Amino acid sequence: MSSTAEIFNNFQDYLNADYDLREEIRAVVRDLEQSAREIQTTLQAIHQPSKSTGYEEICQSALSMFSKVKENYAVLATKIPSNQYYRYNDHWKFVTQRLIYLCALIVYLRDESLVSRETVASMLGVKTNREDGFHIDLDDYLMGVLNLTSELSRLAMNAVTAGDYSRPLRISHFIGELDAGFRLLNLKNDALRKRFDGLKYDVKRCEEVVYDLTIRGLVGREEKAE
Amino acid sequence: MSSTAEIFNNFQDYLNADYDLREEIRAVVRDLEQSAREIQTTLQAIHQPSKSTGYEEICQSALSMFSKVKENYAVLATKIPSNQYYRYNDHWKFVTQRLIYLCALIVYLRDESLVSRETVASMLGVKTNREDGFHIDLDDYLMGVLNLTSELSRLAMNAVTAGDYSRPLRISHFIGELDAGFRLLNLKNDALRKRFDGLKYDVKRCEEVVYDLTIRGLVGREEKAE
Amino acid sequence: MSSTAEIFNNFQDYLNADYDLREEIRAVVRDLEQSAREIQTTLQAIHQPSKSTGYEEICQSALSMFSKVKENYAVLATKIPSNQYYRYNDHWKFVTQRLIYLCALIVYLRDESLVSRETVASMLGVKTNREDGFHIDLDDYLMGVLNLTSELSRLAMNAVTAGDYSRPLRISHFIGELDAGFRLLNLKNDALRKRFDGLKYDVKRCEEVVYDLTIRGLVGREEKAE
Amino acid sequence: MSSTAEIFNNFQDYLNADYDLREEIRAVVRDLEQSAREIQTTLQAIHQPSKSTGYEEICQSALSMFSKVKENYAVLATKIPSNQYYRYNDHWKFVTQRLIYLCALIVYLRDESLVSRETVASMLGVKTNREDGFHIDLDDYLMGVLNLTSELSRLAMNAVTAGDYSRPLRISHFIGELDAGFRLLNLKNDALRKRFDGLKYDVKRCEEVVYDLTIRGLVGREEKAE
Amino acid sequence: MSSTAEIFNNFQDYLNADYDLREEIRAVVRDLEQSAREIQTTLQAIHQPSKSTGYEEICQSALSMFSKVKENYAVLATKIPSNQYYRYNDHWKFVTQRLIYLCALIVYLRDESLVSRETVASMLGVKTNREDGFHIDLDDYLMGVLNLTSELSRLAMNAVTAGDYSRPLRISHFIGELDAGFRLLNLKNDALRKRFDGLKYDVKRCEEVVYDLTIRGLVGREEKAE
Amino acid sequence: MSSTAEIFNNFQDYLNADYDLREEIRAVVRDLEQSAREIQTTLQAIHQPSKSTGYEEICQSALSMFSKVKENYAVLATKIPSNQYYRYNDHWKFVTQRLIYLCALIVYLRDESLVSRETVASMLGVKTNREDGFHIDLDDYLMGVLNLTSELSRLAMNAVTAGDYSRPLRISHFIGELDAGFRLLNLKNDALRKRFDGLKYDVKRCEEVVYDLTIRGLVGREEKAE
Amino acid sequence: KTSMVNVDVNSAVIEAFQGFQVELDTRNDTYERIVKLSRDITIESKRLIFLLHRVTGSDDRDSILTDAAARMLELRTSKFLPLAKELKGQDPYQFLRAFSPGLQEYIESVTFYHYLADNQLASLDSIQTGLTFTLQDSNGNQNDLPKNLQVKNSAPRKLPDECIGNSDVPPSLKTLSDENKQDIQNRDVASEECLQGQNCTTDKAVAAETFDCESLQTVSVPVPPTEYMLGVADFTGELMKMAINSVGSGDLRTPRIVAEMMRTIHDAFASIGNIPRELRHKLRVLRQSLQKVETACYTMKVRGSEIPSHMLADVFSTAGTG
Amino acid sequence: KTSMVNVDVNSAVIEAFQGFQVELDTRNDTYERIVKLSRDITIESKRLIFLLHRVTGSDDRDSILTDAAARMLELRTSKFLPLAKELKGQDPYQFLRAFSPGLQEYIESVTFYHYLADNQLASLDSIQTGLTFTLQDSNGNQNDLPKNLQVKNSAPRKLPDECIGNSDVPPSLKTLSDENKQDIQNRDVASEECLQGQNCTTDKAVAAETFDCESLQTVSVPVPPTEYMLGVADFTGELMKMAINSVGSGDLRTPRIVAEMMRTIHDAFASIGNIPRELRHKLRVLRQSLQKVETACYTMKVRGSEIPSHMLADVFSTAGTG
């Protein structure tokens, strides 16, 4: 056997292993996407002003779907060697951002506060820090949070349609806080920065809703001062 | 301080650290590129048949430039945490492929054999296996080898110009072996596969040179049987 | 040495000098961007009607950050030879427009008048005229002013939310004046023209706020006649 | 008159002056392009193997057209203030590169050597150095030289078709020297770098011609050793 | 002269003539644009409710500027061969649409009726029908009318601000009629279609103003029935 | 269940079934690709003139690998509904073209004739005509034949290298016939047309080999007349 | 010439390629005819959509819908029937790209029509039924040359009009019994034709009697579910336009109803996995359209909040009649 | 409804828009018919080009050219004549985008044909002449309804064939006398038609006699010079293919001749200023094509250098007959 043939001989195993692993990741990611879609569909009910179900009920129903998500992340975590997280990262990056956004939406609907990375991690069943294993990347967390703002600015309007005049004020305040938070960050010229540039439209949309309500006396001054 | 502000507070450190690290990587990569350019320029002499310097001398001169390369890889290795190799991978991927190609060229010129991953790793001062730390990725190694073939097919022609009629036959044989080796691999539809598709042109070009020599009786049958 | 080699010999110095200068410019520009971000964040407070701080205070705080800006422009001015301003122009164009907009916003908040080029130049520590050295380009000044209008149209709305019903009228009047001013200019089909096309939306938005106030009798006829 | 109106009042003059100047530049550039086209057409005759006119004659005829080029550059130089060369640079950049290439072609055809920046400058009637006024930018000079190589590699082939077997060797040698020269330069990732990446195809094409001639014994060994 | 040379010479003449003609057209169009800008600026006064000048006066002043427009169209008409209107169409398409819009606005302000193509043609000094020479394209007429609707919907609001409560009703009726007219048309997916898609928002805005007035009892029921 | 929900549920079932089917197809296609790669590698031996194995043996060995190919096509045929061949076509188009080319190569090596569609169909175990079920697309057949021509033009050269001077003539004749055949076709601007445009270079290359042999008297005139 | 290959024009290779020439030309000619039919269908469907928008704010809603239904029938007879004949015996997916633009635009218009008529989505089945045609061979023989096939649409009473495009009859007539429903993914064109043929004759027993079922042939333009959904997605754009137009006409009820419908479709699309790429882009547009309608609903709510109490009854009474 | 505007369907606005509707629909229908003609022209022109390539290496050159000429005549009669009628009385530039693809492909094929026949470029005039048609009103009256117009092509001897597409007759017949030449930029369609009409009748005096010139009408598809040049640029691509094909057929002479022609065209294009953008792209392709042919010439030269002296005469004698 020539030395060239020898050198090539065990490369195929390596390539096959990589191929198989990617296939397995893709299968898990597909399940995660399916879960994310279901949770998302469940949460869409918050925009239906005619529906009688309250936010609490909707969130409860959405939360119950996270056990399957956790299982899938657990499977993923066992598949990915710690030093190759970023090698395969692209496969689950997008769905993870979406699930983080869904966590953030649920937490906001319940507590009207920003979900922390720790909470997200525990909702998804992964680690908070890179050092501890399969984790949530900061970039993905921030992207998830940015996706929350556009959903909330839409909710602000639909809440008014449904006759809820105080929620928009609270949403506007919350998004304002997020805006201030992101302004502190010196983002690179990447996807995050681009998405952040869109945040100002959400801020403005909420301000417009508050303006519309204020000028018609639909919210009291005391509410705003809160 | 609102909880939102709290959550955002230490993100900037994280982002800055990432930014700074990337700047440092870029600086090292720039040095590596400079070295690669110099080594490449030195090795170009093999195509100039009028130059009096032999391959051995040229290789020697090229090899002496690798000490700086090694130093730079050593610096890089200290900067990259083992679990983030693939996070920053894109920065040095290209120059590494180029340096691997240069290693492969030198080894071929000296021994007329295919450089092994181990040899490349030792020439660059990095590890062979991922588990051991900063290493050469198999994909990059294969890409480097593929870049070698087009240089060799050019050399086959220039050797004839310089009056060396037996080298093209040996090169043709060597490239044929590489072609057979790559054929064994089931490559994904990626950069590597695309580059491999180009290999057939190198094979053909070498065959044409051999044809040209044969039809003019410039090589004996026994040489080819070798 | 061949004459070709001779010719190429000192080109590298030239190219390196250019590369280094651009790197230095980029570093200064990064600092300017950081300052601009901080000033902008400070000025955002004008939209938060619940905050107890007045415009005067906010402007004061923003102004104090300009000393660093001036320093950076001073550094930049020393680096750029007078006949190469437009060669490197692209690097600082964008951040300069942003800083001009911030100057214009501060001046408006204080005096309700349009900042002059002279004032901008002195706030940034640069020259007004090209002949005198590192200066503000007219295009950049106009672009900065156009950016002011969209911020003011937003402020008009938020002022109403905060219970200030006379400010929108004054803003509407001021933006109307700017609109008339720009209409006088015969702009080429460039970025400036495109941005000017957006001005009409700001005009319209202010008119809508005034309409909303008028139809509800929240402003007297005499105020408008002012 | 409101202060806003006042500020806008003299901007139009400035904008008009800029507009007019650009129109004038465009007119001159159009003339330069016309000249460049005529010179280029004249020089195309070198590829017509059947035409009986020699290179000397062709060059002579092309050179006679440069007086008009010089006049136009002289006009241009009077129009552009020294500190605004780079402001209007884009207008004549392309045609200048083309004229530089034509100068380089003529000089090569006559002397088989690389035209120097000084010679180009004197052929075009401009300055060599930025400090002295309207000048040739180094980037443009290098781009012009790179355009020369593809024309020469075409000439190498057509010379063979016309029965001139020794010229390709000299061209190959010359392009090899240029390649070595450019390799010394650390080019940024810009148009120049991209164009340089194309140079290797010209080198290869010439090598192939030399190979074709050598293997058929159409050039002697002594010729190549020259 | 060979026939190929002849063919290309003719083509060059053709292109040069075309180029010169386009330059001349561009110059006329530039004048038209200047006129359009001035007329537009004059008519802007209708939105400034504090100004003491009435619509009649404003229209008079605007109309007086049309003599220069007519002159320019007369010049244009002499330049364009009868069957090549659509060859050069793009040059004046945009400004013509704008001038048609201005005609339509003046006619509406005076008569509260839709300007006919014939009237537009006579105001601009061109023909109504293609067969008769330089004419108004139907698409351009329709585009001009669509631009009118957005201006009128703005006027409806500003009229309220100025205390004129009956005008919005009449505007709303007029725009409603135009909307019904446009809905009769089968538009292709072109600029006209896109602009028509925006018409519904103008209709909606007027309807909202009328609604605002109605619920406040600021218009009598009888007025609406009119 | 509302009818909208029903409609979308049906659609989801449809998409899932489609997805699953495509996954199954992909798996079979992957096997086919593996077979094609192996057959191709086996047939590559025809270019290695030093190998002692004859064409007959090589073909025999290649043919034995077709049983697995047949099995896979049989599986594929059962999966694809009769009127949906062209719905999934893209998945196996490429590998089928490759396998057709390999059939054509084997048949040529054995009989020196063009493989018929019927023979290809029987070698792959599919139908010849669409009406009868899973079949060979005419375009794919033609593409396979075009791939044959470039392989044969390469073989013509390598045959000379191996000392076989009569084969190039026969190949040249055969490719000439194919070229004449293809020129009868009216091809659209598709992949086939593009590939056909390359055929002329294969014809040219064969002609050149024959020319090389002829001027050296390595083939008799009588052989060519055959 | 040194070595010109003299190609024997009677060689097997040339003979084979002459056959290929015919095959390719025939296919390309068919493709081209289908493209032309598709262009015609696109144009008329677009015009139908414009016509249907005239319903908003019109007193003449019924006559517009009747007019639209008649034109759709004409479109099916004059363009889809020839298209169906072209596709007869072919793999329709081979020509899908040629007729897909027209088909999608048609689906958009039909869906819009049905929404206006029934306030619900037209089902894939009903659209497919409309594009399935029953032909009678003039000699009572099987003969697949198009020129010998006659559309029996012109024969009054013998074959009910619904056979050629029965999707516009009232929904009650169209409801398929449960046992006739097939899983969408399993149906193929052959069984579809058969199913439709039966429907035709069983729904109106009278018509069936006058007919020799053996001499009936059905041809159809198949509607792949993805094409159907692409048409539905485009239809939501028309819904949005209609909602905003309604506000302009003073109709305050329609936007809310439309928003509800759009939200249902939006959420349904959002919950679907394995979605084709072409559809994904349209969903972004759908999301934007939905937000436009939601914004209109919001604005109406906010403005409505200002109605002085003494006017409330008045406003609502007029709004109710809209 | 709160404030629905009741639009008076008899209002002046509505009346005007009903007129606009007719105008727009008419124009769009015309556009669509022209697009379809253009597609047909493109397809047939492409097939003509394929046919013409069969000349290379064929013994049957003349019959192929005759065949091509006949099909070109048929193409002009069946497609360009209807196109010319559509354009009659219109501003052709309004519909240029609709027929430009077909026209360019046709120019490409005609130019290719003429190069094969005459070894030179077909002039714009000759192409324009081929697309100018003389019609006779059946009643001898002016009547511009297309159905009343008859192409007199079918009447033997009365109207020479050249009137309908006389670009395929030998070049001598086509040469325009100098005084008939007009500056390209100054001609317009009207004078062009007139010019062609005169040519028709003066070139063949016999034919003119049998004719009442008053009852003759000419219609034409105008060929804008830029379209002509775009077609010529595409033609050079066919030249390149032909040159390489020639080498494959052992014809060593053609590539050199073709290279000469391409170089002439290439240099001519390169020397032109104010060049339209669409053309600029094609010139890059032309440059590549030229280099391919130059490379072929180079290869032949290099290979030819090896001919042993004893074979030289032999090879050249055979090459000469190719």
Ligand SMILES: [Mn+2]
């Ligand atoms: Mn639509």
Ligand SMILES: [Mn+2]
């Ligand atoms: Mn072509």
